[in-house]
Amino acid sequence: MFFLTPVLVAVVCILIAWIFKNADGRSMEGRKGENRARAQTRPWVDEDLKDSTDLQQVEEDVDDWQESEENVEHIPFSHTRYPEKEMIKRSQEFYELLNKRRSVRFISNEQIPMEVIDNVIKSAGTAPSGAHTEPWTFVIVKDLDVKHKIREIIEEEEEINYLKRMGRQWVTDLKKLRTNWIKEYLDTAPVLILIFKQVHGFAANGKRKVHYYNEISVSIACGILLAALQNAGLVTVTTTPLNCGPRLRVLLGRPANEKLLMLLPVGYPSQEATVPDLIRKPLDQIMVTV
């Protein structure tokens, strides 16, 4: 009896300890499973985006720099209004211009006027942004060696993406576009535009400044940039080089608060350029009126 009691107590206590341990293990596993499901669901979310930046608390106290911006004057808005007929004509012509835009993966090495590049970037810079933070940096790469280094980095990572990271379904979905990890246009295009989003900025006193909705803002700017390129008669293909961001950022000497969002190779189409014979959804499949 005296011998059994401590053994019994020990067994009960070990049982309790085991239950706690197990509960912890189960919840850890559940969480891991959740993360895995999340990663598989959005495989295109760059690993770079999961870095420490997202975890840091960036809200700062009000400072002088922001105080001064608060007091910005409000002025009457001056508007250019067209007669209804002209509005319809302009909107129709704009649609016809943009409807000719295609993602072109065969770009000639012919040089393009750099004044046009200045103008399309200035156009992109007119995009709205959360709290007018303008959280974008456009890096224009013309240098042949730098372009080739960019190609090497992207092809290295893209080969891993296609073979390992993307999964069978994604690779299948891209087959119709005949894309793979060989990106000749990175060498041939006279200009590469690398678009970085600034995940935060800096106030005059060096403190972090929050960039609200920075990815959406920069994507809107890219939409305007694509329209501007099409309007100027240049072609490009919208690419989001998966997991190449950190290496390209370092190559181009961009600061740590900037993350690569898109890369656009820009130029004239090559003589033998082809495009997949895709059609766009008709209006009644993308628009609903209430």
Added chain:
Amino acid sequence: MFFLTPVLVAVVCILIAWIFKNADGRSMEGRKGENRARAQTRPWVDEDLKDSTDLQQVEEDVDDWQESEENVEHIPFSHTRYPEKEMIKRSQEFYELLNKRRSVRFISNEQIPMEVIDNVIKSAGTAPSGAHTEPWTFVIVKDLDVKHKIREIIEEEEEINYLKRMGRQWVTDLKKLRTNWIKEYLDTAPVLILIFKQVHGFAANGKRKVHYYNEISVSIACGILLAALQNAGLVTVTTTPLNCGPRLRVLLGRPANEKLLMLLPVGYPSQEATVPDLIRKPLDQIMVTV
């Protein structure tokens, strides 16, 4: 001695149990803290986006519908090329047109030609999208009652956003724009465009179809839409109604795979419309050449 042994064993075991329990508690707290930091860092990320959709595994087997798309034909690309002088002129004029765009929060109740709305939505629909998934739905609201219901939902949620969710810094950052939770334009604008991103689609057999980079794709389409509206002489303000998505989705009868990304009230500016006297960053602050 015989009395002490079971007590000692019990104490040791309780200690072990307590250690396990505590370890679990600590890790839970750490995780909670991390989530809190994340929420505070990106307070503009809609709670709606954290719903179950993100956790579900959507990768599906290859099916016939996708097989057929793989075999799409590739055709020669036909291109409109302008002389260099014209390229420069066109790009300059496009910049000047877009540089006049401002976010206008005072919109007249005057009706606008709906043919123009059709054309600007068709223009937005020419945007590129990940694997050509075209993951967008544009809901055009003209009905006065529905517009007013939208206003009620947004003002209710926005009041909570301003008073509780956004934090002092964000509200301060917005002061210069003189925005608050009263959104008169939701009643006065003749048209509200609610832009939904389809977080996934459906294949012909009803299976889920992955929409790669759907938020970036839809944001690009919004950039083109803003350019198209400006080109037609209409004004708008880019808004992302925080946490209103689910209620607006239900109000408009949109399916669960669609999530509200943006809302654009569209019309002519009202006579007394004012805008903050903001300036845009000059080219050398947004562009770097390598």
